[in-house]
Amino acid sequence: EAQVTQNPRYLITVTGKKLTVTCSQNMNHEYMSWYRQDPGLGLRQIYYSMNVEVTDKGDVPEGYKVSRKEKRNFPLILESPSPNQTSLYFCASGRTSNYGYTFGSGTRLTVV
Amino acid sequence: GENVEQHPSTLSVQEGDSAVIKCTYSDSASNYFPWYKQELGKGPQLIIDIRSNVGEKKDQRIAVTLNKTAKHFSLHITETQPEDSAVYFCAASWGSQGNLIFGKGTKLSVKP
Numbered sequence: 001e002a003q004v005t006q007n008p009r010y011l012i013t014v015t016g017k018k019l020t021v022t023c024s025q026n027m028n029h030e031y032m033s034w035y036r037q038d039p040g041l042g043l044r045q046i047y048y049s050m051n052v053e054v055t056d057k058g059d060v061p062e063g064y065k066v067s068r069k070e071k072r073n074f075p076l077i078l079e080s081p082s083p084n085q086t087s088l089y090f091c092a093s094g095r096t097s098n099y100g101y102t103f104g105s106g107t108r109l110t111v112v
Numbered sequence: 113g114e115n116v117e118q119h120p121s122t123l124s125v126q127e128g129d130s131a132v133i134k135c136t137y138s139d140s141a142s143n144y145f146p147w148y149k150q151e152l153g154k155g156p157q158l159i160i161d162i163r164s165n166v167g168e169k170k171d172q173r174i175a176v177t178l179n180k181t182a183k184h185f186s187l188h189i190t191e192t193q194p195e196d197s198a199v200y201f202c203a204a205s206w207g208s209q210g211n212l213i214f215g216k217g218t219k220l221s222v223k224p
Binding site for chain 2: 033102106
């Protein structure tokens with residue numbers, strides 16, 4: 001089944017404790033992206049990747065890091081999480097940036 | 113950069129009625145306009161899309177129209193059913209390197 005897999009689905013952590021949210025797609029898509037979803041603000045892009053080893057900032061990149069060492073994986077790293085990063089996070093992939101995206105099921109992160 | 117405005121933010125209709133959600137975009141170079149449906153607890157799912165060389169596209173009970181001159185596009189759902197209740201997002205992008213920019217979403221409630 002073609003899909004984008006995110007892990008974990010739920011995560012509660014403490015301020016300052018580094019964490020990684022994994023994202024993997026099995027569709028051989030070139031494009032991958034991370035979004036955060038907050039009430040009233042819609043989907044805001046954090047980082048995106050046009051292809052392996054090519055990443056760029058989205059609208060809200062502060063406090064996040066990404067890497068794209070393999071085509072299928074695009075992990076999101078929070079080096080020192082803060083409470084304002086409490087949110088619902090989605091990973092998405094597409095054949096290109098200008099094509100329909102497939103979204104993962106989301107990761108609900110709470111930073112206390 | 114591109115900006116996408118979506119209206120209304122909430123919409124309540126009776127089962128069997130039609131629902132219309134409208135979006136406007138700012139960048140006249142935008143050429144790809146997808147619509148996503150997000151059910152509770154799930155990631156957004158692509159339901160229909162349109163490119164700038166087409167004025168209208170239909171898929172069973174849903175249709176999308178595009179007015180390039182006015183820079184707006186709309187989602188039309190006919191004969192609404194309770195399972196249409198969800199949050200709907202519009203988006204726009206331009207060129208082969210443009211990212212999707214999302215509207216803030218419309219929460220549609222279909223009352224039986």
